[in-house]
Amino acid sequence: MHDYVPGKADWFASGLPKEGRLASVPTIGDSARRDVPTCAPAEKVENAWDCVRTAGWDACVVVNKEWVVPGLLREKEISTDPVATVERVMRSGPTTFRPDVPVGKMAKRMRERGAHTVLVTTSDGRLVGLLYRDDAECLAGERS
Amino acid sequence: MPTEIFRDEVRALLEEGAQLVDVLPREEYEDEHLPKAINITLKELDRERTANLKRDAPVIVYCHDYQ
Numbered sequence: 591m592h593d594y595v596p597g598k599a600d601w602f603a604s605g606l607p608k609e610g611r612l613a614s615v616p617t618i619g620d621s622a623r624r625d626v627p628t629c630a631p632a633e634k635v636e637n638a639w640d641c642v643r644t645a646g647w648d649a650c651v652v653v654n655k656e657w658v659v660p661g662l663l664r665e666k667e668i669s670t671d672p673v674a675t676v677e678r679v680m681r682s683g684p685t686t687f688r689p690d691v692p693v694g695k696m697a698k699r700m701r702e703r704g705a706h707t708v709l710v711t712t713s714d715g716r717l718v719g720l721l722y723r724d725d726a727e728c729l730a731g732e733r734s
Numbered sequence: 735m736p737t738e739i740f741r742d743e744v745r746a747l748l749e750e751g752a753q754l755v756d757v758l759p760r761e762e763y764e765d766e767h768l769p770k771a772i773n774i775t776l777k778e779l780d781r782e783r784t785a786n787l788k789r790d791a792p793v794i795v796y797c798h799d800y801q
Contacts, residue, residue: 591736592736592738592743592744592792592793592794593737593794593796594740594744594794595740595800597796598766598799599798599799600740601796604741606741606768608767608769609766609767609768609769609771610766610767611764611765
């Protein structure tokens, strides 16, 4: 007999599959963009940002070797010092949310706080993706 | 005494055919549970209710979180 001590809260917060009558409620894990560009903390900002801009994104998630997120890089951080390393200028310790948060609830929260994006990570800090408010509102049925 | 395990171990055991038992109240189980888990609430967890579990496959029990 084994006891999965962290329980179903841990399982769902990792974005793993579930069953049940609420299992089909859309979550932010369903809507987060998983192809968001990433860069390493030791990279030069200008190199990282070139790739981001070429790919048409406006943000880059900083990840370490374990895919844990120490920070976020956006245009406003780039302008401070383009030749610095990413870890020097990144926004450290950004707020993150677990993938099992209902997308309707998050769309409302983002609207109220004027947030354009939020980071979605597992309970152990690994990147799931970047959620855009537009995507969240679409999935929540609040816009087409 | 049950052995404490974590997510990666759960996944590995499930690949080996482990059985999942959700011990939460029926309503919570019906709302959301891990795939293929069966529900035997803590109050019901006795010899009779567990008689249908396979004896030759690991059994993993879980509740909501660290409780």
